[in-house]
Amino acid sequence: MDLEPATQTNGTEAEGFAAGLAAFDAFGRTTRRSAQDGVEIFENEFWTAKQRQAHSLHEVSYRACFKPQLPRFFIERFTAPGGVVYDPFAGRGTTLIEAALHGRRAVGNDVNPLSAMLAAPRLDPPNLEAIAERLRRLSRDLQAAEIDPELLTFYHPNTLRDIARLRAHFLRDAGDAVDAWLRMICLNRLTGHSSGFFSVYTLPPNQAVSVARQRKINQQRNQVPPERDVFAIILKKSRALLKDALPAGFRRGAGQILTGPAERTPAIGDASVDLIVTSPPFLDVVDYPADNWLRCWFAGIAAETVPISLHRGLADWERFVARCFAEFTRVLRPGGVIAFEVGEVRGGKVVLEQAVLRAARGLELAPLAMMVNSQSFTKTAQCWGVDNNSKGTNSNRIVVFERR
Numbered sequence: 001m002d003l004e005p006a007t008q009t010n011g012t013e014a015e016g017f018a019a020g021l022a023a024f025d026a027f028g029r030t031t032r033r034s035a036q037d038g039v040e041i042f043e044n045e046f047w048t049a050k051q052r053q054a055h056s057l058h059e060v061s062y063r064a065c066f067k068p069q070l071p072r073f074f075i076e077r078f079t080a081p082g083g084v085v086y087d088p089f090a091g092r093g094t095t096l097i098e099a100a101l102h103g104r105r106a107v108g109n110d111v112n113p114l115s116a117m118l119a120a121p122r123l124d125p126p127n128l129e130a131i132a133e134r135l136r137r138l139s140r141d142l143q144a145a146e147i148d149p150e151l152l153t154f155y156h157p158n159t160l161r162d163i164a165r166l167r168a169h170f171l172r173d174a175g176d177a178v179d180a181w182l183r184m185i186c187l188n189r190l191t192g193h194s195s196g197f198f199s200v201y202t203l204p205p206n207q208a209v210s211v212a213r214q215r216k217i218n219q220q221r222n223q224v225p226p227e228r229d230v231f232a233i234i235l236k237k238s239r240a241l242l243k244d245a246l247p248a249g250f251r252r253g254a255g256q257i258l259t260g261p262a263e264r265t266p267a268i269g270d271a272s273v274d275l276i277v278t279s280p281p282f283l284d285v286v287d288y289p290a291d292n293w294l295r296c297w298f299a300g301i302a303a304e305t306v307p308i309s310l311h312r313g314l315a316d317w318e319r320f321v322a323r324c325f326a327e328f329t330r331v332l333r334p335g336g337v338i339a340f341e342v343g344e345v346r347g348g349k350v351v352l353e354q355a356v357l358r359a360a361r362g363l364e365l366a367p368l369a370m371m372v373n374s375q376s377f378t379k380t381a382q383c384w385g386v387d388n389n390s391k392g393t394n395s396n397r398i399v400v401f402e403r404r
Contacts, residue, residue, distance in 0.1 A: 017077065017400070018042070018369050036370070037357065043372040047073055055101055056244040057122050060188050062092035063207045063291050066341055070373070070396065071095040071277040074339045075102050081249055083274040086331065088262035088324065093119025095277045096255055103249030107273065109258040109265055112306050114187065114295055116257045121181040122241070123255040131238045134178045139231045142169055153214045154191060154199040154294075156227040163190075163198060163230060163298070171300045185234045185241075187295050196233060200225035207291035261307070263323040271333040279341040280321060281308065282352065314355055321359040329363050332403040338365065340399045356399045365401040372397050 021042040024031050032043040047069030054068040075085055075098060085099035090108035096119050099106040108119060145168035147160050155163065163186070170183045189197050192205035200223055202214055209217070218224065246252070258267055262280075289296075289303045296303035311317035328338055342352035353370055360367070373396035 020077070021046075021369060021371065037354070039357065039367045039370055041370045041372065043374050046371065046373045055097070056241055057097050057101070057125070058094060059241060060092050060118055060122070060184070061192070061205050062118065063204075065092050065094055066279055066396065068094055068098045070341065070398075071098045071339075072102070074275060074277050074337065074400075075099055075104060078275045078337045079104055084272060085275045085277065086268070086273045087278045088265070088276065088328070089278045089280050090115045090119055090257065091279075093122060093257075096257070097122055100251040100255060101247055103247075103251055105251060106255040107257075107268060108255065109260060109262060109268075111259070111261055111308055112292070113259050113301055114292060114299060116259055117180070117187060117299055118184055120255065120257050121177065121184040123251075123257075124177055124253040125242060125246075126178045126181050128238060128242055130178050131181060132235060134182065135231045135235055138166065138169065138182075142166065148297075150211050152225070153211050153218065154202065154225060156200075156225045159198055159225065159228045159230060166230070167298050167300075170298075181238070182234060183299070185237050186230075187298060189233055189237055190294050190298060195226075195228070196236065198228050198230055198233060208294035210290075210293075263320075263327050265327060265331065268331045270330055271336075273331045274333060274336050276328055276332065276336070276338045276340075278339075280324065281310065282342065314352075317352075318355040318359050321356060322363075325360050325363055325365060329365060329403060334403055336403040337368070338399075338401040338403070340401070342397055342399065351397075353397055353399050360401060364404040366404050368400040368402050370397070370399050 018040055021044070022031050022033060024042075024044055024046060027045045027048065029044050034041045034043075047067070058068050071085070071087075071094060079085060079099075079102075081103035082105065084105045084107060085095060086107040086109075087093075087095035088109045090096060090110040093108060093115065096106035096108045100123055106123060108115065110116070139162075142165040144161065145164040147157075147164045151160055151163075154160075166182070166186055170179060170186075173179065186198075191197060191199040191202050191208050193201055193203050194205075197205065200214075200218065201221060202209060202217055256267075258265060289306060289308060293303050295301075296306070311320060325338075332338070340356055342356055357367060
């Protein structure tokens with residue numbers, strides 16, 4: 001469905017944004033200022049380096065996701081309650097959840113159907129009693145389902161039988177909010193490094209290694225998959241996600257999540273969005289299909305058919321971003337803002353923000369600032385292979401534009 005045109009908000013105006021960055025000292029540091037190609041660069045710790053100062057609903061593992069504090073920084077400055085916040089590369093839904101928690105209308109899009117499966121249930125979470133009752137019924141009533149023997153590399157036979165039973169059920173019928181929630185938890189618990197996951201020990205927890213690689217891990221660690229209580233793990237993770245109370249202004253069920261390319265989103269109306277906070281695929285750094293093969297299997301998705309953009313060259317990536325920016329310009333209202341997070345890749349040899357600025361040329365997008373969120377540790381930096389303790393940098397690099 002089309003969203004109605006966005007209304008002007010009473011949030012902080014874009015004109016004062018640079019001054020606010022320059023004066024920012026919330027964590028006891030002074031902002032470092034420089035400029036490049038006429039665009040000011042502001043470096044500071046703009047959000048906390050601590051990893052778990054966020055609402056419990058966010059605690060869903062996904063490769064290459066930013067922390068909730070990043071979208072919160074922009075949501076609080078550029079939108080008011082009821083405003084529309086959009087993430088065209090939604091991933092696990094960090095921007096969407098944070099927008100809903102702040103009383104904004106969340107709009108998301110991702111070319112991978114897994115994104116909607118991971119994000120939508122947390123925009124309208126069921127209560128714990130309904131979850132527990134459904135798990136009791138499913139554990140009692142589900143019929144046996146065929147198992148793939150190769151997956152015994154990851155799972156105890158009894159564990160795999162329960163996973164297969166749940167998978168078959170969701171493929172037949174995941175039509176209500178409780179089943180959608182349970183499927184989301186299963187997708188999040190398939191593999192990991194502790195007894196809180198269905199699998200034997202494996203790393204990293206937010207992606208699945210190949211069967212061959214897991215065999216080597218099992219041999220190296222002299223391990224065999226232990227039996228796990230799948231239904232108990234689902235309930236435990238549900239309790240953890242629902243631990244924090246929802247704020248009074250939480251926009252329950254108000255989200256819209258699309259599945260398709262970011263360059264073409266006809267379901268989103270012209271000038272209907274107040275703020276875009278997103279992070280695109282970074283060249284060929286992350287192999288999303290390979291990372292998500294097991295999740296795709298569980299969800300009944302043919303991973304090889306998901307048209308995720310993996311760009312081998314900077315020029316190709318820049319053209320992709322330019323096509324996306326053209327669409328973002330259409331959906332943003334005049335005065336709306338884009339916060340476009342990119343990272344240093346290939347050992348810091350490729351700095352993507354310059355390509356981002358070039359991609360916006362000729363469009364009604366004016367750069368407000370480039371931000372570097374400098375801190376001593378981030379999971380994102382490690383994901384990109386950038387050791388920011390030794391290189392003195394950080395992968396949270398954000399180019400901020402205003403729609404003219």
